[in-house]
Amino acid sequence: MSTTPDVRRSEYRQMEESITMAPVERLEERGDQELLTLNMGPHHPATHGVLRLLVTLDGEVVRDLKPIIGYVHTGIEKTAEDKSYWKVIPIVERMDYLAYYFNAMAFCGATETLLEVDVPPRAQYLRVIHMELNRIMSHLVWLGTSALDLGAMSMFWYCFREREQILDLFEQSSGQRMHTRYIQVGGVAEDIPRGWAEKVREFTAVMPARVDQYNDLLANNEIVLQRLRNVCPLAEEELLKLGVTGPLLRAVGNPWDLRKAMPYSSYDHFDFKIPVGTEGDNWDRFAVRVAEMKESVKIIDQALDGLPEGPWITENRKVALPPRHELATSMEALIHHFKLVTEGFRVPPGEVYYPIESPRGELGCFVRSDGSSKPARVHMRDPSFVNLQATAPMTEGSYIADLIATLAMLDPVLGGIDR
Amino acid sequence: MPDGVGLELLAQELREAEAGSILETLYFRDKGVLIVSVAYIREVLAHLRAKGFSSLMSVHGVDYYPEEPRLGVHYELLNMAGVDRLTVKLRVPLDEPSVPSVTPDWPTANHQEREIYDMFGVIFDGHPDLRRILMPEDYEGHPQRRDFPIGGEPVHFTIDEAHGRVYTQ
């Protein structure tokens, strides 16, 4: 090195000193940029399900993003046309597989609107309790898997610990952990067993402290903050034009929540807040969902306090199965049972769109009936399908790692996207 | 939801703005429905946007087989400020299934119109990227049409008396 001329060393020093470690504020488009199109997925550890992304990269910076979906397309809507309304409920439940009560609720709500059948108040409260438990469970899975994507692996085990508790509650009330077909047309499938309300209260007593535990783990962590704060925000007008609803829209500051704005199934009886963010970056999306878990706990407590007595499914024997003890004594009950099980109830012709607020946004169910016992068209307006269109504008100009974090915060569930 | 009277007034305004656009109005289960003719869909939606229905929540297709015109496209509009919903429907026949795409005005319709194209075969004129979204790109047929068979496999039973078969292991 002693023979190295001074000139070269000073050039090298100049080069070295010209590189700054300051974050690049705005990346200028260079005329000679070389773009690389990379295929991410459909089998990829970071995507939530089989989502395929064609990412056009300039170095590490995302210039364009094309999502390609359809890898879990199950033909749920076509299958639903082949089955009677009662049998469509398990089919439709498997669409957004983290929010199965919501899928069933949207479909049953649409069918009940067509049938013009009233849901008894006890059934409405039970539906609310189960749906809010499902909302907490969906957010827990989201939190666990998103933290796993970001690298915070222990969150996964903590979140699934709570999830197991919730699934135990589902198993006690309906017999199944997932896809419980508990919500039926006209009410719920069965009444809750004795002691279930106490078990739910045990859970809700513990849950707020657990949410605080998650906040302790993540919210003050420098790495999580660096990865989520001010990363990939999108303006409210853009989100509204793209039809985005749910926590993504609430993270920007728009408090649109169907539970408050257009309440269904007795949601207007409960007092709860809508958590809303300010900037719409990934951090706000994260914080909104975590806060929603606490609000759901409040709703569950209020619903349990005010749970009315009464039937858990409509008394209209043309829609709901009669109770078993009636079959021994009443001929009409036997005939109703037979007709309902073999053919199913007939729904008057018409078309209805019934929207509800699922953990990911507005979940709507469109049912067209032609007067027979099978629906003529069932379409589920899935929130993730529409929210996915926001991925490209959100991630333009950010790094791949930010793309992964944004996908995690978007909370897409491919079952709902592909149906 | 705009009540029956509000719906009729709305339809009247739209008819005055664009003659021949509104074919019919319906008020079904407390919700207003406007049935429009295909050529005017973008104008109608633009007018409704000016009236406050600024969110297009869902664009989905229906197959009305065997009634003609067979394919339908429904637009679900939401007025967030006024907490109102409205449905706009149109019907196209199978031999001329083209509908002007609303994607340039409403970017949310992008994937949804692609899905209707994939499932029903409705061609959206002016759509930036109309190709199949859920089925493989080279799939033939439009699965959601009523005359498309549901497919699937027959279930193999051990003793199949209908066909006189007994499978032994």
Next chain:
Amino acid sequence: MEIKREKLPAGGRDLISGKDLSNEDFRIRQLRARDMLRGDLGDEDLEKYAQERVLTTTMEKAVAWARSNALFPATFGLACCAIEMMSIVAARVDVARFGFEAFRASPRQADLLILSGRISIKMAPVVRRIYDQMLEPKWAIAMGACSSSMGVFNNYAIVPADKFMPVDVHVPGCPPRPEALMHGILKLRKMIQADPDMGWRDGYGARGTEEVVPSDESDPAQSAINVFQPGNTLGA
């Protein structure tokens, strides 16, 4: 109540001959061990020594034991069953107890493909490609009803996994409980231990895609999908 006391042999039991060893045999063993370490044993003595010490097992059995206890599953979650697969990684049903904790993202590093979820026709070539990218020995578990048969959805969009790849264990359920999936994985583990050679292909009779050929209606054997030969209930 009569109490029977059995005197245990002082030096243990000889593994090969099965006879009891006394204290003297034990001392002889110690001396022989010292000789072996010093390198003083002759050829046949050394062989006899090795035979007495090494467990009577073949190398393959040992390898099968090691393989079965350290499977690397591939992270392959498709749909709802993936959530229950995540549950087995979680704390209640802990798959790490059995050594299967290291879920590998790359199929080249994975041994086990758990097909958790419904396989649509768009996804089937992708699954096949991933399965082909895995290195031998590899196993596949079809988790849930949708991947084993068509499941709840008997329609145009779903393919059962048996149509395009050999599957070793089918776990029924929609979705199967985490305990049920665990049961399936443990059955697979026993399967791996039970056959010393890579006999799963022969036992399954899989030579690629199996199709029902309705050629001869009168002969049921021809038109049935006969996966297990009579008497061979491998893994069942």
